[in-house]
Amino acid sequence: MAVFCNRCGTGLPSSARFCSSCGSTIPPPQPMQGRPLVRPRVGRQIAGVCIALAHANGWDVSVVRILTVLGFFFSSGLVGIAYLAAWIGIPEEVPVVPGAYPPQV
Ligand SMILES: [Zn+2]
Structure with a gap:
């Protein structure tokens, strides 16, 4: 790499x-995965579970949604139970409050 x-x-x-070549500092490579598993407050359609899973794993949100819906029908509700469990288990994204961070000096 x-x-x-x-x-x-x-x-x-x-x-x-x-x-x-030019002596510029090279920042360390940023990992593509490993984002915290949170349910965003914006952009979510039901509970943000699909977005949370997609963001945390680098998946496409629309694909996750389709698989969730298909899984719900083909698994006799098991996916629905898992969805509810994820809804309860995944913490909600902490809102960014202006001024919550210490001022930059
Ligand atoms: Zn360079």
């Missing part, structure tokens, strides 16, 4: 911390 310099685009080994 390689990283690319944000300034000049030079390809570098993923372990590089500085660009060998």
Whole structure:
């Protein structure tokens, strides 16, 4: 896996911390997964369970929704029970309150 310099685009080994071409600092690679499992307050249609699962696993939300609906009909309600369990079990996203963070000095 390689990283690319944000300034000049030079390809570098993923372990590089500085660009060998322009000397720019290379930020460490950001993991694509590992986001906290939360139900967003915006964009959700029922309880945000599908969005939470999609975001946490890097799936497409619409695909998760379709699979959830299909699973609900083909599993005799087992998916519905799992959905309710997830609804209860997944914490709601903490709203971002302006001023809640300490001011930048
Ligand atoms: Zn560079």
